[in-house]
Structures are given as structure tokens and as C-alpha cells.
Amino acid sequence: MSGVLFEPVRLGPLTLRNRLVMAPMGTCLDNGGYITDDTVAYYRRRAEGGVGTITVEGCLVSADTVGPEPRLSGPEFLPGLRGLVDALRPFEVTVGVQLMHPGRQVVDGPSVAPSPVPLNSAAPVPHELTGGEIGSVIADYAAAAVRAREAGFDFVEVHGAHGYLPSNFLSPGFNRRTDSYGGDLAGRARFSVEVARAIVDSSGLPLVWRLNGSDGPSGGLEIDEAVAAARMIVNAGASAISVTAGTWLSLQVTLAPMSTPRGAMRHLAAAVRRAVDVPVMAVGRLDDPADAASAVRDGDADLVLLGRGLIAEPDWPSKVAAGRLDDVRPCIACNACVDLVGRGERARCSVNPEVGRERTWVVEAASVKRRVMVVGSGPAGLEAARIARLRGHEVSLWERDGELGGKLEVASLAPSKHEVLRYRAHQRRVLDELGVTVTVGVDVTPAVVASEGPDVLLLATGASPLVPPIPGIDAPHxxxxxxxxxxxxxxxxxxxxxxxxxxxxxxxxxxxxxxxxxxxxxxxxxxxxxxxxxxxxxxxxxxxxxxxxxxxxxxxxxxxxxxxxxxxxxxxxxxxxxxxxxxxxxxGWRPTGALDALPPGLEVRVVGDADTPADFVRAVNEGADAGLTV
Missing domain, CATH: 3.50.50.60 (FAD/NAD(P)-binding domain)
Known part of the structure; x- marks a missing residue:
């Protein structure tokens, strides 16, 4: 069914070993713009998983731009980037890097744009770029592409979407210039065309252009003009078009939450593919293998971008290629990774505790095998049981309710949150395969603990509802x-x-x-x-x-x-x-804490919401830590 995803495909002079591309996504794992060992380990882990192509996250091309992203704005950043490329070479992966200028979409520092139109009422009015300044920015893109070639990258991608600088030039809603860089589509596309030509002429590298098929509900570029712009950019030398949608004003389009149907942007890629003679990449919740294969087989795209799906499951390509579909850890599109990076924090994941700490992540066999009793099957309990069992302990998992999941099960009952059940089902399947003993419908008391006789008790019993002393709160309704x-x-x-x-x-x-x-x-x-x-x-x-x-x-x-x-x-x-x-x-919630009157000498740990009510990410990571150290 998914075999089409593992066919080789050409991108300019390059041959990609399969049709799966890791999308460029911010991680905040760099340090002041420099690639770190943590960054290298993060990308190496995805390369190990069998993806054919990796596009390294957006790197800033202009020295005066302020942002948390890595940089390609000077030669001092080359050693780290060269080390990253070298670390990925043993995995037969094609490696590119995204070149980025945020334009007016900055949190701090200079804000520039084709026109002095602020992002919103609370944002600063951006500086309107002069003709000379436009030329300087184009030169920055070209210089960054040359540095990318020197670092060993196989191709470069320009982030020309999501409301960043090239996208802002293309938008009829935000580009109000009356000179040759504004007006009709040819004028608004001139900046993108000149950037593309400068990169290809200076670096000789294949160029991928990331383009909005639609700017989303915020208004601006729509598919008809996007198709025409794609043709212009291809004529300027681009070797492929990566089609996406949305801006900072419509992030629910760009980074669709779990309530959004899968493949919601696929029709945009299909429209561009019908209009150009270079490969087209599709993105947007295509991490279901059947959906990904269908996008290629139906002719909507030549390549499929995997973003959050590869954060959740780095081995997605190798598992799908081997037909191990049930082993793929599902991304539930909760956007926790996006939220953390958006706040300037290191990338983490709600379903994969390895994310952000790949450099130090090791699940070692325990030197002494023990009986571990996990009470509570919310995110923390499920992950604690999984990791402890992987380390060789004899593990039992106990749940008071009739279903596993704790608050996961409750959250999944909302119409927009059913996706959560995919993660619960995956964890249950993994625990069964590992041989974890699961007992549901039992309220664990000190007597139950004593009868089981564990060496270690992990209490992941979650939190209880707060009931403040409001008059009438105990009424029957x-x-x-x-x-x-x-x-x-x-x-x-x-x-x-x-x-x-x-x-x-x-x-x-x-x-x-x-x-x-x-x-x-x-x-x-x-x-x-x-x-x-x-x-x-x-x-x-x-x-x-x-x-x-x-x-x-x-x-x-x-x-x-x-x-x-x-x-x-x-x-x-x-x-x-x-x-x-x-x-x-x-x-609100209050932690359940520890049980009273437990057998003397028993090692007891309280994890997740049972200790401190928090979010899904913290619960999973605390559960993993308990499993790693028990």
C-alpha cells in the first residue's frame, strides 16, 4: 500500500532515496545561533529512522535579524553546520537547509516589510524596505546559500511562506508598494524571483521554494496567484516547490490541531503540481501512511513532508517500509512541540520523551531486576510502565477505572479531542507486547499493595478536582x-x-x-x-x-x-x-499524593499530576524519568 513512498525521486541533479522529507521545524536546541551537540543528535536520530531527505530548520540569513533560530549570516556559523551535515552522511540521507528572513514576523529586534503594515494592532509598524535595502537582503540570501554549499549541504530551501519576508512581498493584502516590487503579481513576485536567481547563480545548489498555496483566513495570497507565482519561481531556477499555507495570523492552518481533518492542504499542492514541471511537496497532517501514499499515488504531490510525525516517531519511515504500521507511535497533533518552541523553549513532545534529549537518551537494562507496581494509567503511568519494562523489570499497571488513560480518556470525549485515543491505544498495544500485566477496575489500597509485594511503587494516580467552598456547591444539580x-x-x-x-x-x-x-x-x-x-x-x-x-x-x-x-x-x-x-x-486540580499505611521499606515515588498537576508533556517526561531510574 505504501510502497510508492519508498521509490527514489529526482530533485534537480540529486536522487532522493525515497519520497519522504523531514519538514524544517524550529527546535530551540541551538545556542545563540550556533548548532549544538543537542541539535546534531536530534537530526541524527531522524536520519537513523530512514527518512530520505532532511531539511534543517530555518537559518537566519541577515546579521541584523533577531531570533531564536540558527544562523547562516556569517562564516563563524559554518563549523557547527558542517559538523551537522557530516553527522548525517552515514545514513544515506539527502540534507538541505532552509534559509529564512522573518521580515515583520519577529518577537524582538528590527521589523522590516515591503510596506509599513503591522502584523496586528499590538505589533510595531515595520520599516518599509528601500530599493537598496531589498538588494542587500537578496545578497544576504545568496551569501547564505554559498555558506550552505561550503558547509556541505546538498540543497537549500527558501522559506517563502507563512508570512515571512518573501511571503509578505507576495501578499496583495500586505504589499502596498507602488514601485517595481509591488502592484500586480509580477511586481509582488519580483523579490522572490530575484532571490531565487541569486541563490542558484551564486551557489549552484538545487533550490526548493516553500510557498503558500493560501495565506489562510487572514487574507492575502490565494491559490490562483500562488500557482502563477510558482511558475515564475521555477522559471527563475527553483528545482522543487514545497506547498503549505497560513501565516502567524492563521496558525491553525499552518500547524493544524487534531480537530483539523488530515491532508487539509493537499489540494493546494495538487494545484501547483498541475502547473509546474518540477517535483512538488505536500504537507499537513500526512503522517498516516495511507494518506501519505495516496497523496503521491493520486498525483497530488511527488514528495511528502513529515513534520510533527517525525518528532513523535523518528522511525516512521523504517517501520512503514517494513509494514510495521501498528508500531508507529502516533502524533496526535496536540502542538505541544510548537507551543514550547513558540515560547523560546526547547522542543519536547507529548508522546515521545526522547525529544530534545536525544544526545543523552539511553534505555539501559537494569542491573537488578525488580517488581515494579505502577498505580494510575494516565500519561505518566503509561510511560513509566513502558520504560521500566524495557529495562527488564517485572511491571504491573493498575487502574481504578475500567479503561486505561486517566485524564487522557476524559479529554478524548470532547468532539475535537478524539485523536488522543490513538496514543492510548498505541501505549496499550506496546504494554501488551512487552508483557506488562494490566489490571483495570481496581481501587488500589495499601492492602492491595501489600498483597502484590512490589519492590517499587510508582504512584501516578493523577489529580483530583478542586471543590472550593462556594455556597451551594454541594447542591444535587x-x-x-x-x-x-x-x-x-x-x-x-x-x-x-x-x-x-x-x-x-x-x-x-x-x-x-x-x-x-x-x-x-x-x-x-x-x-x-x-x-x-x-x-x-x-x-x-x-x-x-x-x-x-x-x-x-x-x-x-x-x-x-x-x-x-x-x-x-x-x-x-x-x-x-x-x-x-x-x-x-x-x-482546577489538586495532587492525589502518596498512599498512607504502605508496607515499611517499600520504595515509593509519586510522579506526574499526582505530585504536581501540570501538562501532558511534563507528565510523559516525568513518567519516562521514573522508568529510567527505577
Missing amino acids: VHDAQRLLRGQITVPDGARVVVIGGSATGCETAELLADSGVPTTIVEMRRSVGAGIEAITRRTMVRGLRDAGVEILTSATVVGIESDAVTWTDADGALHETPADLVALAI
């Missing part, structure tokens, strides 16, 4: 939001529901209720809802809640619950009342 998510509470026809608390669980509960046509209000004491949800997913979810008619009240502190209403005060202290026939509590 007030319930823990998790009970509504699980379907344990029947909402009467016509009932109005107020969800107290607008963090992840509160939003998920409101989404489920609204999807069933229940009139729903969220009351949140913070200034916004969605705390604890990754930024892109939060933006998408909140928009969906509003579109579904959910009333969202923020800066609202609940002071009482009546039989038919919830009373709350606003930021000015004024009292309000919202009708409520049923109330769902999603106020």
Missing part, C-alpha cells in the same frame, strides 16, 4: 465536569448548563454540551479561557465554542450557586446572575 464528559449525567431536554471554570476540562465539557445542542455558559475568573491548552488549539477551540453559541464570561468570580442560577461578580465587583439548571465544576 452540581456535578464534576468529568461526569458530564463520561456521559454519567443526563442533561434534561431544554436544560441550561453553566460550566464553572474555563481551563481545558471546562472548555472540553462546553464543547461536548454545545455539540449536543445544550445551551451552555462558561464562567471563568481569569481574563480568558483555555488556560493549559496549547495556543493554536486554544484559539481554534474558543472560536468553535463561540460559533456553537457558547456564552463565555471572563473575569467572573462565582460567589454562589442557586437552584436555578449561578451568581458571580465581574472585575468591578458588580453582582450578576446567569440561569442554570445544571452546573458543571471544572475549577
